[in-house]
Amino acid sequence: MSRDGNVYPLNAQESDNEIAIKPKKDLFTRGVFAFGAVFFLFCLYQLNIDYSNLLAGTVDFITMLGEMFPPDVSEWKYVIPAAIESLQVAILGTVIAVVISLVLAFLAAENLAPNNLVASIVKGFATLMRVIPTIIWALIFIVAVGLGPLPGVLAIAVHSLGMLIKVFAQSVEEMDDGKIEALRASGANWIQIIAQGVIPTVVTALLSWTILRLEIDIGESTILGLVGAGGIGWELTRAMRSYDFNAAFFIAMVIFVMIFSVEMLSNRLKLKV
Amino acid sequence: MNPILQVENLKKVYSDGTVALNNINFEVHPGEFIVVIGPSGAGKSTLLRCINRLVEPTSGDVVFKGKKINKIGARQVKQVRREIGMVFQNFNLIDRLSVVNNVLHGRLGYTGTIKGALGLFSKKDIAEAEEILERVGLSKQKYKRADELSGGQMQRVGISRALAQRPRLILADEPIASLDPASSKIIMDHIFTICKEDKITAIVNLHQVDVAMKYATRIIGIKSGEVIFDGQPSHLTKNIIDEIYSNAKQPLVNAQ
Amino acid sequence: MNPILQVENLKKVYSDGTVALNNINFEVHPGEFIVVIGPSGAGKSTLLRCINRLVEPTSGDVVFKGKKINKIGARQVKQVRREIGMVFQNFNLIDRLSVVNNVLHGRLGYTGTIKGALGLFSKKDIAEAEEILERVGLSKQKYKRADELSGGQMQRVGISRALAQRPRLILADEPIASLDPASSKIIMDHIFTICKEDKITAIVNLHQVDVAMKYATRIIGIKSGEVIFDGQPSHLTKNIIDEIYSNAKQPLVNAQ
Amino acid sequence: SGGENENGWPEKIRYGVLPGEEDSELSRAHELFVKDMSEELGIEVELFQGEDYNAVIEAMRSKKLELASFGPFSYIIAQERSNAVPIAVRAISEEDATYNSWIVVPDESDVQSLEELEGKSILFADPASTSGHLFPRGIFIEELGITNDEVESYFSSVSFSGSHDNSILAIAAGDADAAGVCSTCVERAVKGGLVSESDFRIIAESDPIPSSPISYRGDLPEDLVEAIKEFIYNYDNEEFFEQAGDKDSRYIPVDESNYEIIRKTAESLNMSPEELLSQ
Amino acid sequence: MNMIQELKKRKRLQILLLFFFVTGLTIWSAIGTNFSFYEVFSGFGLISNFVFLDLLPPDIAASGTLLEAILETLYMGFVGMVVGALIALVLSFLAASTTTPHPVVQVIVRAFTSIMRNIPGLIWALILVASYGIGVTVGTLSLILGSVGFLTRVFADTLEEIDTGKIEALHATGSSYFQILAQGVFPQFFPGFIAWSLYNLELNIRASTIIGMVGGGGIGFAIQKGIKLFQYKEVSMAIVLVLILILSTEFLTSKIRERII
Ligand SMILES: Nc1ncnc2c1ncn2[C@@H]1O[C@H](COP(=O)(O)OP(=O)(O)OP(=O)(O)O)[C@@H](O)[C@H]1O
Ligand SMILES: Nc1ncnc2c1ncn2[C@@H]1O[C@H](COP(=O)(O)OP(=O)(O)OP(=O)(O)O)[C@@H](O)[C@H]1O
Numbered sequence A: 001m002s003r004d005g006n007v008y009p010l011n012a013q014e015s016d017n018e019i020a021i022k023p024k025k026d027l028f029t030r031g032v033f034a035f036g037a038v039f040f041l042f043c044l045y046q047l048n049i050d051y052s053n054l055l056a057g058t059v060d061f062i063t064m065l066g067e068m069f070p071p072d073v074s075e076w077k078y079v080i081p082a083a084i085e086s087l088q089v090a091i092l093g094t095v096i097a098v099v100i101s102l103v104l105a106f107l108a109a110e111n112l113a114p115n116n117l118v119a120s121i122v123k124g125f126a127t128l129m130r131v132i133p134t135i136i137w138a139l140i141f142i143v144a145v146g147l148g149p150l151p152g153v154l155a156i157a158v159h160s161l162g163m164l165i166k167v168f169a170q171s172v173e174e175m176d177d178g179k180i181e182a183l184r185a186s187g188a189n190w191i192q193i194i195a196q197g198v199i200p201t202v203v204t205a206l207l208s209w210t211i212l213r214l215e216i217d218i219g220e221s222t223i224l225g226l227v228g229a230g231g232i233g234w235e236l237t238r239a240m241r242s243y244d245f246n247a248a249f250f251i252a253m254v255i256f257v258m259i260f261s262v263e264m265l266s267n268r269l270k271l272k273v
Numbered sequence B, C: 001m002n003p004i005l006q007v008e009n010l011k012k013v014y015s016d017g018t019v020a021l022n023n024i025n026f027e028v029h030p031g032e033f034i035v036v037i038g039p040s041g042a043g044k045s046t047l048l049r050c051i052n053r054l055v056e057p058t059s060g061d062v063v064f065k066g067k068k069i070n071k072i073g074a075r076q077v078k079q080v081r082r083e084i085g086m087v088f089q090n091f092n093l094i095d096r097l098s099v100v101n102n103v104l105h106g107r108l109g110y111t112g113t114i115k116g117a118l119g120l121f122s123k124k125d126i127a128e129a130e131e132i133l134e135r136v137g138l139s140k141q142k143y144k145r146a147d148e149l150s151g152g153q154m155q156r157v158g159i160s161r162a163l164a165q166r167p168r169l170i171l172a173d174e175p176i177a178s179l180d181p182a183s184s185k186i187i188m189d190h191i192f193t194i195c196k197e198d199k200i201t202a203i204v205n206l207h208q209v210d211v212a213m214k215y216a217t218r219i220i221g222i223k224s225g226e227v228i229f230d231g232q233p234s235h236l237t238k239n240i241i242d243e244i245y246s247n248a249k250q251p252l253v254n255a256q
Numbered sequence D: 001s002g003g004e005n006e007n008g009w010p011e012k013i014r015y016g017v018l019p020g021e022e023d024s025e026l027s028r029a030h031e032l033f034v035k036d037m038s039e040e041l042g043i044e045v046e047l048f049q050g051e052d053y054n055a056v057i058e059a060m061r062s063k064k065l066e067l068a069s070f071g072p073f074s075y076i077i078a079q080e081r082s083n084a085v086p087i088a089v090r091a092i093s094e095e096d097a098t099y100n101s102w103i104v105v106p107d108e109s110d111v112q113s114l115e116e117l118e119g120k121s122i123l124f125a126d127p128a129s130t131s132g133h134l135f136p137r138g139i140f141i142e143e144l145g146i147t148n149d150e151v152e153s154y155f156s157s158v159s160f161s162g163s164h165d166n167s168i169l170a171i172a173a174g175d176a177d178a179a180g181v182c183s184t185c186v187e188r189a190v191k192g193g194l195v196s197e198s199d200f201r202i203i204a205e206s207d208p209i210p211s212s213p214i215s216y217r218g219d220l221p222e223d224l225v226e227a228i229k230e231f232i233y234n235y236d237n238e239e240f241f242e243q244a245g246d247k248d249s250r251y252i253p254v255d256e257s258n259y260e261i262i263r264k265t266a267e268s269l270n271m272s273p274e275e276l277l278s279q
Numbered sequence E: 001m002n003m004i005q006e007l008k009k010r011k012r013l014q015i016l017l018l019f020f021f022v023t024g025l026t027i028w029s030a031i032g033t034n035f036s037f038y039e040v041f042s043g044f045g046l047i048s049n050f051v052f053l054d055l056l057p058p059d060i061a062a063s064g065t066l067l068e069a070i071l072e073t074l075y076m077g078f079v080g081m082v083v084g085a086l087i088a089l090v091l092s093f094l095a096a097s098t099t100t101p102h103p104v105v106q107v108i109v110r111a112f113t114s115i116m117r118n119i120p121g122l123i124w125a126l127i128l129v130a131s132y133g134i135g136v137t138v139g140t141l142s143l144i145l146g147s148v149g150f151l152t153r154v155f156a157d158t159l160e161e162i163d164t165g166k167i168e169a170l171h172a173t174g175s176s177y178f179q180i181l182a183q184g185v186f187p188q189f190f191p192g193f194i195a196w197s198l199y200n201l202e203l204n205i206r207a208s209t210i211i212g213m214v215g216g217g218g219i220g221f222a223i224q225k226g227i228k229l230f231q232y233k234e235v236s237m238a239i240v241l242v243l244i245l246i247l248s249t250e251f252l253t254s255k256i257r258e259r260i261i
């Protein structure tokens, strides 16, 4: 406890004469990268891609995009309501998924789950939801409620649930445990800790995941048209099947605008929150 | 006067085999201001956490107001916890909520689940929280978001949250380790004065021996999970300090 | 002796209209150890940043080694910058790189673009970086990742990086504000001793008046963007300090 | 929704439309059809259009659909799985109520006959396509005298392109040696400018394939079925038929027996509904 | 004091408005899609019939032929990820506000990748088939397009979150633009680069279950063939295989992430 004002002697602390061991170059990282490169080449070999076709195809691809120009808007009377229906399917599906995953995600997060078993079970459930393709979900729900937009909503909700539980739980797990502990120390119970401590802390993350998911769901709902769920997907197929590429381009643009405006909205919200 | 807290043969072995505490015994009487010192890894944090059961003791007893709290159920643990305020090194405030809301978190243990979850605190609680904020000089900041404050102000909110619990005991785990000297002084003064005025017992972990000497009514020195000094500051000789911190980097005093 | 740095009528208005600096004039002579003090928002950081053009001055001149550096092109700015080392409050190390690699960043200004980008530094540079690390007592840590160090150690790396530039001038913006008292002392001692030994001129922003008094050969007091004191530490009276910090919470000295 | 009204009829008729592969395009005309039907029968008719026949078959099976238009092969599956009964096909005349499968090769190919395809690559549309898989495969079995299991080894590769369009595009680009496609689809692709007639040659043609039938669910009340039939057989809204492809076409009655050939072909390929659904 | 409360009130009003807006949207969508709890819950019996009688149990005998398909899916997904990540790496530096050479470049790249991302994979696949013919090329290309779209965005976001203080520190040493990118930006960006790329692999594997039929091959083709021919038990076997593949990539990638980051 030297309280005097003397300048602290340099070099005194820590620089024992021990020599720093130069760590082996990070073998793990290198190994992973080397393996990745080899595996990549192996995959290419297995896929047996016809490279000669690649250039000609790209030319075709660009000409085709060119031919789609200008968009043919004459079918807007059908396209716009169909787009709105797809949008509604996506919104409702996402909302349902968000509500349910807001409960389940807290059971899946390791720092909040009653125990690790519960967390693993909920996470496993979420993975299963994600792995089953939306088309299969749609089929399952068509059996239950018939054709129309409703099975589309349910299929999207269930599929989104799989992703949202996972990412919500991840956001919660990334949270500083000290904050949870502080509320625990004041005698708050599980629900209070979540509502007053966890949600305010992760709300931005939850919001941006939700919006990202909404973007994905708009894309998914356009595909679901094909299974009789209506919406803009059917319009797109119709245009493609009649080789009406200009109309198809218009429809693709409508889809793009829908998703892009959600993305813009999310950028605005991120600034606000 | 009965002791408010008794720690008897307390032992904590973490799941990885680390013996963090070994055979700790002491009694705390109402009104004491105890500072726990010891090198990094000595077990100071573990000791505080065992007292409010954020960490489950391996063996031994913790007796709070005459009740063995290491044998009680989850429900009762919450009741005990709300009588013990805790102050953290990293403040652990909820950033996006207002200052007064953070203080009101101290009332969650006394509020119904739903009301608490929705943040519907009673008028009385709110008035009290504002009073506490006034006491620590933060009236002007009460509607600010917690993350808009400086470190020293955040810690004052942390103290206010603990006070909102109307605690009998305050545990503070290195409350000034993240603060600059100026704020450190303000914080220590606040903790000390409030505990004295409100007759709250305090156990404070500190790294700085000089600060400990200034405030403590009693100092407990821990090393490698064992108490190796327990007495008045005046009895803490340079030799004992050296022993506590030997084989460990000595906490150096400020650059004055 | 010619001044190494002249600041003439320096003014900085930020794009939102904040006048951060207003009519600043001073000269710095080789070997001086200047500490700039002033309340939060006074313009201390802005002043340092104007000197190495991290911030573009609005008007007035900054003359470094006889050359007006506020009138030169991007290429020459880089050449001036590599002669001016800078130390930051938050250390600003690249976490995932090794300590020695961080120090070598100080040599980037002298290294070709490609070599520098790939981190291919010359043997000589590496040897020198290791020497500097030895000087600040970090030889053992040189291959560690920067984020594995304690705050005090990180700042020593920050100083080493600045030294690797073989600077004529070191600018330090509150180098100890994020550190505990013990580390603070070590850091200030290092900066002071090295500047003295290597005859490097230093301008250091500090909040702590007591620390300023201890090290400075000259103190500049800034308030609301204007110099209101410039002289030897012994001339800095309590009245002047009060004036500098009036209408601002006075930084309280440590709790001793 | 599954409720019934006083005379035992369902509250509404739900009609699922799948575009048959021989249909010219996905048409909006069905909205008109549904409107007229609703007026005629005095009962709400709801339209669902899609491309996935699994969805329609499963919906009919769980009694979420009363009427549906299937492709020929999906009809025989629906008959087995969903108790579907055919009513009518849209055509100008009875002879016109069919289409064909073609085996096509690239124009510049040397191949002139089916025999020359031995050891070459062959492309089908998708596994469940009547004219893009079942019938072309049937042609090989019949004409080349090989068994179903020998088809895979007879050619160097047998693959599926996903659609008739993809198949004909692949032939035009010379990516495959031969493909089985539906006649109407190719004609449509030529008309749409996707490929030109000079890109490919036809080297074989299948027996006529009956067109896609409108079917009802077998457990509907008899009087309702009669009313539906009555409406469909007499339906003559020219606007509808023009939009649907040909203003001279009408709905012509069909029954199960018309699809015997599909059933037989499927059986010879081990793809009979019984076999597929028995797993 | 008053102003603060005023601000607080306005903020509260904003949140309330947002809440009503979202609720309104939801109700509007529920009406538009004929949502009914009754139908959903009354359908559970039918669902369980379908799931337990038709889908389950998975047809283990089919796993042999499916194995080849799932490997092909893995190959396509991996190639899509690697090529996509490399392209996105370049594009993201142009698209992030912190590293872009010029704001105009930033806007163009962002718009360009937004088109790639926001047009569903199935549509890409249709256009690609028309240009490249059928085969794995198309499947791989459409995965690459999707990966570029997704990764450019998340990479750019990661780049924008980088601590600018550290960049400033390198500026202060007199470093040049490329030196700063390589020595200051990249090390900070690296963990995000690895983590997102690995996550993209998982996305690609799942995406290829959809694009299979349009000439893409892989497990997607097997799934769609199974559905069309009502071999539902084979489909569920395929899904089990996808599940296994995804779980093992998840496991592997989390190990890699832990070690590298
Ligand atoms: N969750 C845990 N699991 C395993 N070991 C732990 C855990 N928490 C702490 N320890 C170990 O227990 C010992 C005591 O730790 P503790 O945090 O109580 O020390 P401390 O005195 O508070 O140190 P510091 O001054 O660094 O905060 C240390 O060796 C520590 O590594
Ligand atoms: N980029 C900026 N844009 C607008 N105003 C700024 C900017 N940076 C600083 N300022 C303002 O300029 C004034 C001087 O700021 P500066 O950071 O130089 O003060 P300081 O003395 O370093 O304060 P501190 O002790 O808090 O670091 C302050 O009012 C500050 O709000």
Ligand SMILES: [Mg+2]
Pocket (backbone or CB within 6 Å): B044, B045, B046, B173
């Ligand atoms: Mg501790």
Ligand SMILES: [Mg+2]
Pocket (backbone or CB within 6 Å): C044, C045, C046, C173
């Ligand atoms: Mg500053």
